[in-house]
Amino acid sequence: EIVLTQSPGTLSLSPGERATLSCRASQSVSSTYLAWYQQKPGQAPRLLIYGTSSRATGIPDRFSGSGSGTDFTLTISRLQPEDFAVYYCQQYGSSLFTFGPGTKVDIK
């Protein structure tokens, strides 16, 4: 099973700042099968990024994804008030999906 580790656990930033979230895998992940989600309290997660770097429908271009192999990054270029939430990375491999533990982005 591929284990995903996310860092930092919490990121405290101000609106307008840049957020850089890391997702590291215990073994190599196909870039096709790496996704990122945003979750706000009381809501289901929302798909932001799929295939490492492609934005899902309706996702603003301030969200971008990159990476390969075992290291992946979600970047939010200029934080908006609605971006403060928890972010999860997810991978698929060997007929098994796993999620990272999440990074909480909160207001500084």
Add this chain to the structure above:
Amino acid sequence: QVQLQQWGAGLSKPSETLSLTCAVYGGSFSGYYWNWIRQPPGKGLEWIGEINHGGTTNYNPSLKSRVTISVDTSKKQFYLRVGPVTAADTAVYYCARVAITGTYVNAFDIWGQGTMVTVSS
């Protein structure tokens, strides 16, 4: 617009079996895998398993012995049964869609609203 609507009992007793249903509205049932994911209070997401319209299933090995996912294509519904349950199964349970081909392959693009299930005597 595809929507997933889920329902089921919100309270289960230890050693019983919890059952949830997820209905698919507004889209095709074939060409996708239909998934269950759970989230204990204050914790992260755990994938439970999936099924396609033909009934092929994949399960998380950590839960496989206690989980059954089934499908009724005529109703465009799929189901989750977990048992016997313990307090550790207390969580919000989500249903979600994954594409087999096309754009969102192996990413969960559509989610149900979530059902909180509490296991308590």
